[in-house]
Amino acid sequence: MSKIVADNISPRGSDVTIAGVGTFSSSGVNLTGVVTATSFVGDVTGNATGLSGSPTLSGITSVSTTNLTVNGNAYPNGGPLSNRNLIINGAMQVAQRGTSSTSSDFRTVDRFYYNFGNTLAGTQSQQTLSSGTPYNEGFRNFYRFAISTPGSATSTYCQLIQGIEAQNLATSGWQYTSADSDITVSFWVRSSVAQTFYGALKSSDGTAQNYVFSFALSADTWTKVTKTIPGNTNVQIDNDNGQGAQLIIYPFMGTNYSDSSVNVDAWQAYSGSTRIPDMATDWVLTNGATFDVTGVQLEVGSVATPFEHRSYGDEFQRCCRYYQRLEGRSGQDGDICISAFYTTTNAYGPIYFPNGNMRTYPTVNIIDNAITFYYPGNADASLGFFVGGIHLERIALNVQNVSGSAGDSGFLRLLTSADVFEFSAEL
């Protein structure tokens, strides 16, 4: 028999089996070979597993899933598709102020600072990364704190902070007052001492709110930390240029600032004496202990997508909204601002910020090592300075202790790299 023609095949039992082809039953069709058809109609439900080769899916207009990963890369489920990272300089590339300092606060890596003190002493520094998993993911720098004098279990504090401008958060797409809307933080971290550490996202406007999370580290091992944080009805973020939130990573906080009652993975009102749960003291009591961080990202949605590497120039410009400097250079002409004599002893003129407007009117710090004022036939050092007006894009500088004639003009030279004008509008 070469052909069976039938209008209706009725199974004797529950299934119809065609040897070598497959089985047809009320629960489905199970075929052993390849299915070829001109079209499929109807919904596809359940999990499609075992897809291999190079299947082509066309005509798909929507994919809805909580976690979509393609070739190992997580894809966002919220927020924009570019400029996702709300953290500036998360790869620790830019360090305008310097690369190493034993002082607390803004001293080295831009936009971040280690705030530390109360018996704890150490060095904060921008370090070069030369191997390891974060290196393979494109990171070449990290931000380190190294202990030179161990702290105390009660009063010592050491926290790595970046303040986030409120309007950047307010317009990010994170519905920060909704528990159904998430923001996700991720970063690479390494400690020379194994211990459980803490981090937090702390809102700044209104009544400050605090969301604490923990992470355990093995000694000398880079670890990728990710934490998804929901919104909360008590969180307030204004659409302005003030500080909207702080992302904080805690190498250590003494018991003056911690309490065992603090909950992790939950929002609560911020209190300076109950910032985080009580911490182990292994790290803070170890002379020479180090704490390293890089690849800090904060993004809308519940997925930690791959770090958004931005160019050095891009990150540098972003940093300059908060800090800029004019620095001299030995043996070189330049670094000059033109100034005109207002009286015989006072010269006056503007200095425009080299990289655009700043977040707010900046603090001006003048480091005068050998700043010299030149004018026709003369050069004055041992100058006095007064900043008469501070604007978003410039200052009005009054140079004193000069001796010329009203109406003359001159120029200011920063003769070495130790001669600096700093403009700071940090959060």
Place this chain on the structure above:
Amino acid sequence: MYQQVRNIFGEVSQSVIKKTDSLTFIPTDPDNIDYQEYLAWLAEGNEPLPADDPS
């Protein structure tokens, strides 16, 4: 410690305050964190040094 300063016209500046231990000039801007620190210092009952006499 802080000190008032005079502008080039010899008037005490209402827009800038100076730190006495450095050439640091702080704008009287509530969004500036150094000015916020200055306000907290004032709130503790401190007062800035008066400006030097005009030259």
